[in-house]
Each structure stands twice: as structure tokens, then as C-alpha cells.
Amino acid sequence: MKRRVFRNAAKMPAIEQKKLRRLVEELTISGPVQPGWPNYSKLSATEYHCHLSHHWVACWRHEKGTIEIEVYYAGSRESAPY
Numbered sequence: 001m002k003r004r005v006f007r008n009a010a011k012m013p014a015i016e017q018k019k020l021r022r023l024v025e026e027l028t029i030s031g032p033v034q035p036g037w038p039n040y041s042k043l044s045a046t047e048y049h050c051h052l053s054h055h056w057v058a059c060w061r062h063e064k065g066t067i068e069i070e071v072y073y074a075g076s077r078e079s080a081p082y
Contacts, residue, residue, distance in 0.1 A: 002071070002072050005071050005073065008073070011075070012052075012056060012075070015053075016056045019056075020052060023037065023052070023058055023071075024071060027069050027071070032061075033048070034048070034050060037050035038053075045064075046061045046062060046063055047082075048062070051077070055076055055077055055078075056075065056076060057075070057076075057077045059071070059072055059074075059080065
């Protein structure tokens, strides 16, 4: 996770922080495709996003052929980089 994600997550309500931790765990276990999350969608060939709740989202990227998944944004839906 990028440093900015940690800073933004600290501003989230505790319940949203818990959901973000659960998302990161699921990404670690099952990979970048997470259709079970609300409003999950593929933003590009390498980028994905989902809603943690109505106001909070998370975005991540995964380069094909690698095992690394990078959460590059977690925060308010209004400021999301998509």
C-alpha cells in the first residue's frame, strides 16, 4: 500500500478501516479480481476499484505476470482518481 493510502485510511471511520483491511486480506489470498465487493469494476487492463461503503472507495492495480498488487488509493469517493 502506498503511504498516501495509510494517511487517507487514518481519516476514515473505524468500520471503513476494517473493511479496507479485509479487502487487502482478500486481495492477498485470491488476487485482484474481487467481484464480491460492492460496485467492483475493472477500470483498465491493470486497475480495479470497489466501494467500501457509499462514501468510501479503494483502488488497486496488478500488472499481469507479477504477484504484486498495489493499493494506490483508499478514501472518499468524491476524490477518487478515476
